[in-house]
Amino acid sequence: xxxxxxxxxxxxxxxxxxxxxxxxxxxxxxxxxxxxxxxxxxxxxxxxxxxxxxxxxxxxxxxxxxxxxxxxxxxxxxxxxxxxxxxxxxxxxxxxxxxxxxxxxxxxxxxxxxxxxxxxxxxxxxxxxxxxxxxxxxxxxxxxxxxxxxxxxxxxxxxxxxxxxxxxxxxxxxxxxxxxxxxxxxxxxxxxxxxxxxxxxxxxxxxxxxxxxxxxxxxxxxxxxxxxxxxxxxxxxxxxxxxxxxxxxxxxxxxxxxxxxxxxxxxxxxxxxxxxxxxxxxxxxxxxxxxxxxxxxxxxxxxxxxxxxxxxxxxxxxxxxxxxxxxxxxxxxxxxxxxxxxxxxxxxxxxxxxxxxxxxxxxxxxxxxxxxxxxxxxxxxxxxxxxxxxxxxxxxxxxxxxxxxxxxxxxxxxxx
Amino acid sequence: xxxxxxxxxxxxxxxxxxxxxxxxxxxxxxxxxxxxxxxxxxxxxxxxxxxxxxxxxxxxxxxxxxxxxxxxxxxxxxxxxxxxxxxxxxxxxxxxxxxxxxxxxxxxxxxxxxxxxxxxxxxxxxxxxxxxxxxxxxxxxxxxxxxxxxxxxxxxxxxxxxxxxxxxxxxxxxxxxxxxxxxxxxxxxxxxxxxxxxxxxxxxxxxxxxxxxxxxxxxxxxxxxxxxxxxxxxxxxxxxxxxxxxxx
Ligand SMILES: Nc1ncnc2c1ncn2[C@@H]1O[C@H](COP(=O)(O)OP(=O)(O)OP(=O)(O)O)[C@@H](O)[C@H]1O
Ligand SMILES: [Mg+2]
Numbered sequence: 315x316x317x318x319x320x321x322x323x324x325x326x327x328x329x330x331x332x333x334x335x336x337x338x339x340x341x342x343x344x345x346x347x348x349x350x351x352x353x354x355x356x357x358x359x360x361x362x363x364x365x366x367x368x369x370x371x372x373x374x375x376x377x378x379x380x381x382x383x384x385x386x387x388x389x390x391x392x393x394x395x396x397x398x399x400x401x402x403x404x405x406x407x408x409x410x411x412x413x414x415x416x417x418x419x420x421x422x423x424x425x426x427x428x429x430x431x432x433x434x435x436x437x438x439x440x441x442x443x444x445x446x447x448x449x450x451x452x453x454x455x456x457x458x459x460x461x462x463x464x465x466x467x468x469x470x471x472x473x474x475x476x477x478x479x480x481x482x483x484x485x486x487x488x489x490x491x492x493x494x495x496x497x498x499x500x501x502x503x504x505x506x507x508x509x510x511x512x513x514x515x516x517x518x519x520x521x522x523x524x525x526x527x528x529x530x531x532x533x534x535x536x537x538x539x540x541x542x543x544x545x546x547x548x549x550x551x552x553x554x555x556x557x558x559x560x561x562x563x564x565x566x567x568x569x570x571x572x573x574x575x576x577x578x579x580x581x582x583x584x585x586x587x588x589x590x591x592x593x594x595x596x597x598x599x600x601x602x603x604x605x606x607x608x609x610x611x612x613x614x615x616x617x618x619x620x621x622x623x624x625x626x627x628x629x630x631x632x633x634x635x636x637x638x639x640x641x642x643x644x645x646x647x648x649x650x651x652x653x654x655x656x657x658x659x660x661x662x663x664x665x666x667x668x669x670x671x672x673x674x675x676x677x678x679x680x681x682x683x684x685x686x687x688x689x690x691x692x693x694x695x696x697x698x699x700x701x702x703x704x705x706x707x708x709x710x711x712x713x714x715x716x717x718x719x720x721x722x723x724x725x726x727x728x729x730x
Numbered sequence: 731x732x733x734x735x736x737x738x739x740x741x742x743x744x745x746x747x748x749x750x751x752x753x754x755x756x757x758x759x760x761x762x763x764x765x766x767x768x769x770x771x772x773x774x775x776x777x778x779x780x781x782x783x784x785x786x787x788x789x790x791x792x793x794x795x796x797x798x799x800x801x802x803x804x805x806x807x808x809x810x811x812x813x814x815x816x817x818x819x820x821x822x823x824x825x826x827x828x829x830x831x832x833x834x835x836x837x838x839x840x841x842x843x844x845x846x847x848x849x850x851x852x853x854x855x856x857x858x859x860x861x862x863x864x865x866x867x868x869x870x871x872x873x874x875x876x877x878x879x880x881x882x883x884x885x886x887x888x889x890x891x892x893x894x895x896x897x898x899x900x901x902x903x904x905x906x907x908x909x910x911x912x913x914x915x916x917x918x919x920x921x922x923x924x925x926x927x928x929x930x931x932x933x934x935x936x937x938x939x940x941x942x943x944x945x946x947x948x949x950x951x952x953x954x955x956x957x958x959x960x961x962x963x964x965x966x967x968x969x970x971x972x973x974x975x976x977x978x
Contacts, residue, residue, distance in 0.1 A: 640821075677818065680818050682781075682802060683814070683817055683818050683820065684823075684828070685801075685802045685806065686778055686780075686802055686806055686811075686814075687806060687828065687831050687832045688803060688831065688832065688834070688881065689803060689831050689834075690803050691803065693831075697823060697827065697831065698820060698823060700823075701820060701821060701822025701823035701824075701827070701860075703822070704822045
């Protein structure tokens with residue numbers, strides 16, 4: 315795009331966003347964005363992220379972001395409230411920076427702006443466009459493979475703040491990018507709103523794994539808006555873990571497999587304690603010949619509500635998709651709902667789409683089987699829950715797989 | 731080691747077992763025969779302590795202790811172990827996890843010993859699969875025995891350990907059971923066993939002293955295991971009961 319074209323495009327985008335400022339989202343409870351504050355003090359930039367205070371670092375560690383030792387990370391990005399507190403890359407060909415900095419650096423970044431997600435999808439995307447406060451930009455240059463994962467953290471510290479970020483992730487042709495990203499709040503954080511737009515561009519032959527852990531707080535509202543575009547032979551593996559209380563979290567990330575033989579897999583592990591409302595799904599459009607999708611979700615309620623959605627549409631020859639949603643109700647008296655909504659849409663003969671969904675409580679027969687081996691009822695239940703939450707972490711570098719497993723296990727212990 | 735006195739058991743409100751009496755001494759193995767639906771599995775489940783198998787009368791004494799009211803997991807920790815005829819699939823729980831649970835219930839044993847055992851039982855590949863998920867009939871039997879070998883119970887209850895097992899694996903199963911029952915210790919054996927079998931093939935490998943026929947929820951008499959088996963082959967279950975038990 316030429317310079318004048320870009321200016322016109324920017325102007326058009328702003329207009330669309332203005333019009334959508336009051337547009338209710340298709341799903342999830344409505345949120346009054348104006349009820350949250352948008353101004354907050356700047357946080358100082360830290361050349362050395364280990365200088366961030368201990369309490370906050372602890373919170374970040376809980377979502378897989380380690381700041382004391384960066385030797386096992388290919389790059390680091392930390393945003394607290396609206397300030398980029400640290401960004402660095404430790405590998406050539408791996409770029410990690412605040413999105414504002416990236417916008418200054420690369421004119422062409424505009425071409426990726428709102429290409430995967432629509433700017434006027436709802437009021438939340440519109441607010442991010444018009445009142446954006448940073449976000450991250452992560453990119454691997456052609457052929458570059460991250461040795462260690464890049465980590466990023468979006469941290470909400472200021473009470474009642476609306477954090478509105480726009481993230482762009484680009485894996486250039488034949489590159490490989492592993493990202494671990496965590497969202498966390500300050501201990502004792504009262505209320506807050508997180509709006510996060512993330513756009514993923516996975517070029518020909520590139521491979522991206524994106525592992526996201528959310529640790530919010532009981533009074534936080536969260537509305538991520540993400541989408542990925544995957545080109546020929548590209549691979550996108552996304553893992554999402556949300557096991558801590560959050561007042562309301564609604565997201566329905568989409569992956570558009572436009573390239574032939576592209577592959578996408580979404581796995582999510584969700585736990586809703588009493589008072590949490592989760593409406594979470596994954597949507598895949600199989601538009602490239604021979605493209606494949608897998609959506610796996612594990613949902614547990616201990617008293618909160620979960621809507622677990624999944625949608626796969628096949629509209630090209632030889633595509634294959636499978637959706638698996640399993641829900642476990644651990645609450646006895648406190649209520650708790652799991653509502654699984656798997657959807658498949660085939661638009662062509664020769665597409666192969668399937669789903670399996672099961673929601674229920676732990677089978678007594680299984681508990682007794684373990685008890686017959688000497689485990690107590692509680693131990694048996696915990697072992698079954700642990701097994702249930704065993705996310706398919708295939709495709710992740712071993713170290714990251716271990717960290718993810720640990721994160722799940724830590725939260726799991728709090729279930730009982 | 732095990733003494734059952736006048737035991738009546740009901741399942742889902744229906745009485746299945748009536749006035750069962752049975753005593754197994756330390757180091758002894760007894761065989762339990764009987765037609766389908768006769769109540770054999772019910773008896774094992776009741777001894778093991780599954781809550782759905784409700785004891786409405788009688789007592790179960792294990793090593794001198796009345797365990798009739800003890801819970802399932804207590805009994806397991808006391809030293810009773812069982813191989814299941816049809817164990818459930820537990821998604822997400824690996825065979826390795828089950829074996830580890832068995833080991834844990836009675837104190838530490840190192841991992842390498844388990845892997846060694848698994849390998850010897852030709853079960854290496856099954857260790858990292860979800861327990862019983864997509865297992866063949868024979869694989870289920872081997873996995874059940876592996877768990878028991880890890881658990882080392884004093885009283886071993888085996889529900890048709892050889893049904894569905896091919897000829898080659900049969901001897902492996904036989905060996906496993908013998909190991910479980912400390913065959914090498916000969917007369918100094920301390921483990922006891924109650925084994926359900928239809929064909930009696932497993933008795934070619936495992937020596938059982940006494941045998942019973944469980945017919946319509948009762949055990950009319952006890953005899954030498956092979957004598958019972960021969961009589962069943964010749965006269966059928968009812969004929970066997972008539973023939974053997976009337977000579978009392
Ligand atoms: N959970 C249950 N609910 C209802 N009936 C049951 C239940 N379990 C067992 N029964 C009944 O109890 C009777 C005895 O069953 P059991 O499984 O003990 O027989 P079995 O001797 O082990 O037979 P098989 O040789 O076929 O394994 C059968 O009529 C069976 O249908
Ligand atoms: Mg049976």
